Amino acid sequence: MLSFLDYGIILVYFLMLIGIGVISLKKISNETDFLVAGRRLGYGLYVPAMTAVVLGGASTFGSSTLGYQYGISGLWLVAMIGLGILGMGIFFSGKLSKLKIFSVSELLGNRFGKSSRYISGLIMTVYDIMVSVTAIVAIGVMFTALFGWSSVNSILVGGVIVVLYTMLGGMWAVTLTDVIQFWIMFIGIILILMPMGIFHAGGLAEISNRVNPEFLSLTNVGGKAIFAYFLLYFFGMMIGQDIWQRAFTAKNEKTLRRGTIYAGVLCIIYGIAGAVIGMVASVVLPGLSDPQQALPQLVLTVLPTGLVGVLLAAVSSAVMSTASGTIMASSTIIVNDFILSRSKKIRSDKDIIKLTRIVTLVVGGIAIFISLVLQDIIVALDVAYALLSGSIFIPVIAALFFKNVSAKVTLTSIIISAVVVIGDLIIEGVSSLNAIIFGLIAGALVMFIGSLVQTKQSTNQQYEENIETKELEQVVELER
Known part of the structure; x- marks a missing residue:
């Protein structure tokens, strides 16, 4: 049971996110500010923002769940995500830093014509909306557990918070909230929960003695699963609109290259921590009927009042950073590649920002609606990832090289x-x-x-x- 202090910490955190959206209004003077934060982020903002948009609820819950089931080899899901980000930083940064565009489909349109732009834009929009749906559903699940609300009310409240600060402040708001979310995630998960969980379980030696010996193998999850994570996430991370849009916020090529590589390394570290936390939970809380409860149940078991609120805010951060980034990405494609590219009307920056806010609100509403009615989001997400990696990756390589x-x-x-x-x-x-x-x-x-x-x-x-x-x-x- 959460204390009033824990509830207070979580409430203050959510109010802070909305406040950032309002404050960010003053930072926006043109379309570039709204869509890519003015292309002027240094390492201090760029690295945590890039890391946060990648590490969502699937990364946080997925690595701990796999760690609970398979031990240290549960790191591979997030590790493949990190390797994809590393790949983008190493191979794409020089090209991306020179592109004055806002979307992946705009690149394909500039190189290969409008038809390629529209088809790739449609695929990318569907992909980003479905990723945002999974994040909003995860927010709803958390709110239901935290506050005892119905799933409908939880999804509505959580979704509205994300849509509100994204719509108000654009990429500036998303960036600032992601930076805060990054620090809460890393401090909460890596510096608080992991060491306290290890201590509660009796130390690393005790954990090694109590777990199945296979839990200490890097391949226990299975070669097929590792290959599946590679196919799903390695290619998708390198060409995802939400990732590219964050890359375009870097102030120069050096920041983009090194910052993206640093973000990839941090993702791998986060994946290792998640797998360790899951393994610790298998010792402290054996026999859970739902392995996905490993992380939240460990939080409630080993942490004192106050820190529970911090950790639940950390988990919320992971989920919300993905939702805000993908909603922003979908809105950018719709406005940039479907509306402005087909319109002969000359629009001012103020008009474009207003239009993008409206589209963001509509996209957010669609994502919330789908979250409320869709029964099997994993099916839709698998289809979206398969289409993204299977049909867009090769054309992007051709366009760049x-x-x-x-x-x-x-x-x-x-x-x-x-x-x-x-x-x-x-x-x-x-x-x-x-x-x-x-x-x-x-x-x-x-x-x-x-x-x-x-x-x-x-x-x-x-x-x-x-x-x-x-x-x-x-x-x-x-x-x-």
Whole structure:
């Protein structure tokens, strides 16, 4: 049972989030401020903000749940997320720092035409909305446990808090709240809960003696599961709109590169901590009917009054940072890639900000509505991740690193790979890993074959033009 002090800490935290949204209004003077925080974040803001948007409820609950079931190997889910962020920092930062755009689909549109922009924008919007839905549902579950409310009221209140500060302050509000959420998450999970849990369990040596020996193996979760996390999260993290939009807030290439790499390392550390916490819970609280309760039940068992409130605020932070980032990402794509790109009307920065706020409110409302009625969010999320990684990753690589790929070839690649992904999900089921594999292979083959055909056609055309030029020169010479 929570004390009044714990309730007070949680209430103050939520009021602070809304207050940040109101304060952030003064920081916004143009579209760039609202969408990418003015592209001027240094390490102090960029690193925690990038880390927080990646580490959501799935990361926090997922790593501790897997740790409870499989031990230290439960780290792989979040570790793959961290490796994806590392990959983006190492391979994409130089290109991203030079792009003055707001979305992934805008890049594809600039390189390969409007059709590629609209199709990729649709896929990316669906993906981000479904990620925000999972976060809002998680917020609802927490509020139900904390306050005893119905699930409907919990989702409504939690969703409205996130939508409100995101709509008011845009990326500035999301950034500032994410920085606060980052510190609460890391202090709460790594510096408070993990050491106190280890102490309560009798120390690392005692834990090692009491757990199943397989819990100390890095592969206990299984090679298939590790490969699944790689497919789902490694590629998706490198091209996610919510991740790119946060990358665009960095003030220069150096900050983007190093800051993103630091964020990836912090994600891996967080995953290790989550797995350790789950393993500790398996010793302190053996036999839980629901392994997902490992983290909250450990909080209530080992922490004193006051610190319980801090830790529950930390868990709330993890979930809310994902919800706000993905709602902002969906709104940006809808405004930037579907409304402004098709409109001939010249709009001022003030009008664009107003439009984006309206769209953010609508997107947030849609996410809350879906959260209230959708029965199986995991199904929708698996489909969204499969489409994102299976059909968008190869075209993004082509846009960033290959200058000679044509718009026609890229559009064909997106369509065929999307059809392959959807077809496999229908045939093998939504949990099929082959959907992403086949989608990536299909996209790469279309790119490769299409580029070869295009090169051959260009060579033939050039050859014919050379023949015609020589014949013309011969005719001119004869006439002389």
